[in-house]
Amino acid sequence: MGRTLAEKVWEQHVVRRAEGEPDLLYIDLHLIHEVTSPQAFDGLRMAGRKVRRPELTIATEDHNVPTVLGPISDPVSRTQVETLRKNCAEFGVRLHPMGDAGQGVVHIIGPQFGLTQPGMTIVCGDSHTSTHGAFGGIAFGIGTSEVEHVLATQTLPSYRPKTMAIEVSGELPVGVTAKDLILAIIAEIGTGGGQGHIVEYRGEAIRKLSMEGRMTICNMSIEAGARAGMIAPDETTFAYLKGRAHAPSGAAWDTAVEYWRSLRTDDDAVFDKVVQIDASTLTPFVTWGTNPGQGAPLDAAVPAPESFDDPIARSAAERALEYMDLKAGTPLREIAVDTVFVGSCTNGRIEDLRAAADILRGRRVVTRTLIVPGSMQVKRAAEEEGLHEVFKAAGAEWREAGCSMCLGMNPDTLSPGERSASTSNRNFEGRQGKGGRTHLVSPAVAAATAVTGRLTAPADL
Amino acid sequence: MDAFTTHTGRAVPLRRSNVDTDQIIPAVWLKQVSRTGFEKGLFSAWREDPSFVLNDPAYQGASILVSGPDFGTGSSREHAVWALQQYGFRAVISARFGDIFRSNSTKMGLLPVVLPGDTVEAIQAAVEADPSLELTVDLREREVRWGSEKAAFEIDDYTRWRLLEGLDDIGLTLRAADAITEYENGRQRWLPTTA
Numbered sequence A: 001m002g003r004t005l006a007e008k009v010w011e012q013h014v015v016r017r018a019e020g021e022p023d024l025l026y027i028d029l030h031l032i033h034e035v036t037s038p039q040a041f042d043g044l045r046m047a048g049r050k051v052r053r054p055e056l057t058i059a060t061e062d063h064n065v066p067t068v069l070g071p072i073s074d075p076v077s078r079t080q081v082e083t084l085r086k087n088c089a090e091f092g093v094r095l096h097p098m099g100d101a102g103q104g105v106v107h108i109i110g111p112q113f114g115l116t117q118p119g120m121t122i123v124c125g126d127s128h129t130s131t132h133g134a135f136g137g138i139a140f141g142i143g144t145s146e147v148e149h150v151l152a153t154q155t156l157p158s159y160r161p162k163t164m165a166i167e168v169s170g171e172l173p174v175g176v177t178a179k180d181l182i183l184a185i186i187a188e189i190g191t192g193g194g195q196g197h198i199v200e201y202r203g204e205a206i207r208k209l210s211m212e213g214r215m216t217i218c219n220m221s222i223e224a225g226a227r228a229g230m231i232a233p234d235e236t237t238f239a240y241l242k243g244r245a246h247a248p249s250g251a252a253w254d255t256a257v258e259y260w261r262s263l264r265t266d267d268d269a270v271f272d273k274v275v276q277i278d279a280s281t282l283t284p285f286v287t288w289g290t291n292p293g294q295g296a297p298l299d300a301a302v303p304a305p306e307s308f309d310d311p312i313a314r315s316a317a318e319r320a321l322e323y324m325d326l327k328a329g330t331p332l333r334e335i336a337v338d339t340v341f342v343g344s345c346t347n348g349r350i351e352d353l354r355a356a357a358d359i360l361r362g363r364r365v366v367t368r369t370l371i372v373p374g375s376m377q378v379k380r381a382a383e384e385e386g387l388h389e390v391f392k393a394a395g396a397e398w399r400e401a402g403c404s405m406c407l408g409m410n411p412d413t414l415s416p417g418e419r420s421a422s423t424s425n426r427n428f429e430g431r432q433g434k435g436g437r438t439h440l441v442s443p444a445v446a447a448a449t450a451v452t453g454r455l456t457a458p459a460d461l
Numbered sequence B: 001m002d003a004f005t006t007h008t009g010r011a012v013p014l015r016r017s018n019v020d021t022d023q024i025i026p027a028v029w030l031k032q033v034s035r036t037g038f039e040k041g042l043f044s045a046w047r048e049d050p051s052f053v054l055n056d057p058a059y060q061g062a063s064i065l066v067s068g069p070d071f072g073t074g075s076s077r078e079h080a081v082w083a084l085q086q087y088g089f090r091a092v093i094s095a096r097f098g099d100i101f102r103s104n105s106t107k108m109g110l111l112p113v114v115l116p117g118d119t120v121e122a123i124q125a126a127v128e129a130d131p132s133l134e135l136t137v138d139l140r141e142r143e144v145r146w147g148s149e150k151a152a153f154e155i156d157d158y159t160r161w162r163l164l165e166g167l168d169d170i171g172l173t174l175r176a177a178d179a180i181t182e183y184e185n186g187r188q189r190w191l192p193t194t195a
Helices: A005-012 A038-047 A075-091 A106-112 A127-135 A144-153 A178-189 A211-224 A235-241 A251-261 A311-324 A350-360 A376-384 A387-394 A443-452 B027-031 B079-087 B099-108 B117-129 B157-165 B169-174 B177-185
Strands: A014-016 A023-026 A029-032 A057-060 A094-096 A121-124 A138-141 A155-158 A162-169 A197-202 A228-230 A273-278 A285-287 A295-297 A339-342 A368-371 A419-422 A437-440 B006-014 B064-067 B091-094 B111-114 B134-138 B143-146 B149-152
Touching: A005 A014, A005 A138, A005 A197, A005 A228, A014 B177, A023 B177, A029 A106, A029 A144, A038 A075, A038 A144, A057 A106, A075 A094, A075 B027, A106 A121, A106 A127, A106 A211, A106 A376, A121 A127, A127 A138, A127 A211, A127 A228, A138 A228, A144 A155, A144 B099, A144 B169, A155 B169, A162 A178, A178 A211, A178 A273, A178 A285, A178 A295, A197 A211, A211 A228, A211 A235, A211 A350, A235 A251, A339 A350, A339 A443, A350 A376, A350 A387, A350 A443, A368 A387, A376 A387, A419 A443, B006 B117, B027 B079, B064 B117, B079 B099, B091 B117, B099 B111, B099 B157, B117 B143, B117 B149
Parallel strands: A029 A057, A029 A121, A057 A094, A121 A138, A162 A197, A162 A273, A197 A228, A339 A368, A339 A419, A419 A437, B006 B064, B064 B091, B091 B111
Antiparallel strands: A014 A023, A023 A155, A285 A295, A285 A437, B006 B134, B134 B143, B143 B149
C-alpha cells in the first residue's frame, strides 16, 4: 500500500523506533522566540547541558515587541527580550533582534530566509508552527519542556499522528481568499475536527494557491485542532524557494528538487479521515463568536443559539453572543467595528499587504487601522512597491514588524468592549486585549471594513 | 517532573467547552521568565466574575478539574499547565484535549484524563450535587472512581510508565545519543543550517 506525504516525511526522520515507545524524531529546524524559551534555557543551565545543534536553531523577537520605533517601555517585556539575547549569546544561537533587517514574526522569517524547505521537520514553542507545513514538511508547535528537549537533543519522542485529507475541489471565486477558505474549513470540521491528525490539504483549489495563501491555510490548522497541516511541494514551492539565502544552490538545488518531487501522497495511500470541500461555492467568511469554529459567510446573520442541535455547541454560542455583545439574527454586515488589524503570522506577508492596499488605494479609513508587516523584510518589500504610501494616504497606521495585535502581549491591544476586524487567527475571549471582541477576517475584508466601519466585503464597496 | 500514581481529591465542575489556553492563562502572564507564580494568572479574567465556579467556596481546595470538551485548545503555552499545577490541580478530566496541551501536561505530571462526554457530565452532576465528593484518579488501574461509580480511561503504556516513575524525557532520550549521531551523519547535505 502507498504512503501519504506525512508518512513519508515522518519515516525519513525516525532516529529510533522501539516497540511500545514513541518514535524518536529528528528535528531539522528549531525556531525560537522570547516567550516560550527562557525556562527551557534555564533547564539546560541547571542540568549543565548545551544546545546540541545551534546551527539548526534560529531565534527572533516578535511577541513582545512594540510596532512603533523605540525601546520596549514595559519592564517585564523588556526583561524577557533581554533574557533571550543573553541566552542566545551564551548558547551560540543566531538571533534577529528588534531593529535587525532580518527580524520578524517567527513563522514569517523561516520561509523568507529559505530555511523552511520541503520534507523537513520543524518545531517551535508556538502553535502556529503549522505554517511551515505549506512547503511540504511536518511542522508543529511544542511546549517549553519540549523546547528544552529539542535544544538538548535535536530530537523529540513522538507518536505519529493519524492522517487526514482535506480535499478542496473547484476554484475559489474571485474575491474569495485562502483565509476565507480556512475559516470555512474550521467552521465545517470544528475546533476539534483535526485533533490527533496531521492534515494534508489537497485538490485543485490548493494547487492554485500561492505560497503565501498556502501558509495562511496551514497556519490555521491548529485552529481546527490538528497537530500540523501540510501541502505537497510543487513548482510553486520550488519557484518561491529558488535563490533564497538558505535554499540549496548549484548542483545541490537539482538534487534537492529531485527529492522534493517524490514528496507526494501515493495514489493508493489511505488517509485515516477524509473531508471534501467545494471551493467554488465559497464567499467571504468571518467569525461571529469566541472560538475559530464559530464562523459564517459574511452574507449570513448572527446565528441563534437554538439553531444548534448539540447542547454543548448551543451553550457555547449563547456564551459567545453574550461576550461579543451580539444579537441573534443581526446581519453580519451590520456589525460595526472600532479597529482593523492587518498582520500576524496568518496574514502578515507581502501578498496580504497588497490585498489590503488594493482596497485602500484612493479610499479613506473610518476606523483605527493598523497595518503591521510580518517582518522587516516584508516591510521593505512593501515600501519598495509604495504600499506604505497607499496605507498612509488612506489614514491607516504603517507599523514596524511584530506579532502586534494578534495576542495582547505588546502595546497593540484592544480596550475592554472594543471590537475589531482582524486578520489574525484567534477570536478567543480577551485574545487581543482584556474584554476585546474579535472578528476574524481576510485582509481584503479587513480593508473594506476599515473603509465603511462595518464588516464589509470588497465587492460591497 | 512530578510522578503521578494515584490521586484522591475533590473536584471542580467547569461547564464550558473550548477552554482555550488563553483563558487558562492570559498572555499578559507569559512575560515572566521564571517557572513559578502562575497560579495568580489561572483563569484570571474569568475569576473576576464572582459567580465563576472557581470562586465558589464549596470548591475551594479542589484538585481535579472536570471540564467540557476541547480543553486546552489554542496556544502551545506550557504556562497553562504550570498555572493549573501551581493553583493546586493534579488532574484534568475532559472528553477531548488540545494535542499540545495534553502533551505538555504529561511532560509536567499533570494528568489529562479523557472520558466520554456523558461520563464527564455525570461526574460534573455528581460533584454539583455534593461538592465534598471525593474522586480518585488511579493511573495504575487507569480508572476514575467516585461514590459507587467508576470509569476506565485510556492512556498509552509508555506515557503511563513515564508518569508513574516521574521520568525526565531528556535523560531517556540521551540514552540513544549514539543513534542520534548516526542519524545526523546520514542527513542530506543540502539541508539548511542557520550558520
